[in-house]
Amino acid sequence: MTSLPNDPRLSDGRWLRIPGPTPVPPRVFQSMAQPMVPHRGAEMSGLVRNLRSKLQEVHRTDGDVMVWSGSGSAGWEAALVNLCRPGDKVAVTVCGDFGRRFARVAEHLGLRVCRIEAPWGEPVTAELVAATLAAERDVHAVLATHNETSTGVTNPLAEIAEVARAVGAMVIVDAVSSAAAMPLETDAWGLDWVISGSQKAWMCPPGLMIAAVSDRGMQAAARDGGYPRFFWDAEKLAGGMRSGQLPTTPAVSLLRGLDTALDMMLEEGVEQMWRRQADLRDYLRSALIELGLVPYANPAYASASITSVRPPAGMHAARFRDLVREDSGIELATGQQPEAETMIRIGTMGWTHLPEIEATVESIGRVTRAAGAG
Ligand SMILES: Cc1ncc(COP(=O)(O)O)c(C=O)c1O
Known part of the structure; x- marks a missing residue:
């Protein structure tokens, strides 16, 4: 061996x-193997606020970052029920299995979906996105898979976001296998919702879904006429992340693990x-x-x-x-x-x-x- x-x-x-799941450093596991504490006590409240600011640093954003119990797929649904309203039109980049799934989730939620497709092994370029946005009117959001895990292709996200923003569309990004693995500039690229999962480059076990949301995204989430939601209510969770008082019982051990993993990332x-x-x-x-x-x-x-x-x-x-x-x-x-x-x-x-x-x-x-x- x-x-x-x-x-x-x-x-x-x-x-x-x-x-993914990826190897977890022993230091992360050690930080998880601690007794439980009250989830509304001072220790957790401090941990949540620190976690938020470390996650902001890695996502390169001053905006809201939140952590739900869940996996990457939950991130697709949470993004759409917060930023879209039933019947909105969305344009979805599809160059592999995960883009395909993201489009299906949007269809399940009753969104009008147009797919921007490229062959497997190839990227969805900004030119392709621009052509679709020119042909389709009133696209509310572009749903972009940053890194297509089924093919090993990284789509040119900064350029895609630029053409989306040029027509006023929101930019919702599946960064499940890109966040913490490659350049991802939430604020500089104008990304409105960035989804990832703890089991990939975050060096943690599966179980956490992470979302970075722009101010524009939070404003869209606050509009009337959206989807009914309770657990996936971004405004409620974002407030909880800011104050350190989360609305539901969080995955305490996983949050501790993520906090340690973030320390390791920032040390590097x-x-x-x-x-x-x-x-x-x-x-x-x-x-x-x-x-x-x-x-x-x-x-x-x-x-x-x-x-x-x-x-x-x-x-x-x-x-x-x-x-x-x-x-x-x-x-x-x-x-x-x-x-x-x-x-x-x-x-x-x-x-x-x-x-x-x-x-x-x-x-x-x-x-x-x-x-x-x-
Ligand atoms: C790009 C991408 N999006 C979404 C998912 C779905 O994430 P999960 O399996 O954590 O629900 C994955 C999982 O590998 C992925 O690679």
Whole structure:
């Protein structure tokens, strides 16, 4: 079994290199393993207010940031029921499975959806978004997937947001696999609602949904005629985050874990953290190419948080994943439909450093050579 330095292995010896959940640093786990405290007491109130300001720092915003118990999918719904009204028209970027799902959530909620589609492996460009916005009148919001986890493509979010704002549309961003992994400038890019989940680059277990919301977003949430909501009421939660008195019982242990993870991020420095993950992507992609494997995503838009690659010719992705697990204990992900059998996905987000990626490349190399490729 390969020896890895940052190594909280699973009990059966496996090591996660899937695009979430990601490895959790022992320091984060230690901070979670504490007795419960009153959720309305001074300790939690201080923690919530500190958490808010640290989250503002990483999201690059002076606006509201809030944390709900939930997963990334809850973030789609929470964003839409707060910022949209039934029957609003929304334009959704779709270049993979998660954009596809975001569009479906909007349809479930009775929004009028127009899809802005690009082939898998390619980005939805700002030009495509601009063309749709020129053809469609009265688009209330653009729903953009920043990083498409199913293909390993990062969409050009700053440019997309610019064309959306030029026609007065709100910008709702699925940043589930981009927040804390790559440049994401909530205020400078004019993003109105930024969704993410604790199990990705935030270095925490699953269970928290995080949302950064602009002033414009909070104003939209306060309009009459919106969706009925109670748990997903952003105004109520934003007020609670400011005062430190949350409206419902929060996931105390997970909030403690996130607070510690944020300390680690700020100790490293936000820009250094982004750079580290981009460097890992660059190292991994060129090593895979050297092994004779074929990366999937358009190289100009290749993600810093997840790298997608074709398995060796003639081998199914699930078989390749199983062989790598047998070889090293390293757990890769296969693709999602329709690329389930034809794509391997490797996570580089969160608590990940060069030695783990080197070990991953070595294991992939052994399996690839044994398969007669590379
Ligand atoms: C880009 C993106 N959006 C949304 C989701 C859904 O998040 P969850 O599975 O936490 O509900 C995921 C999950 O991987 C994702 O990668």
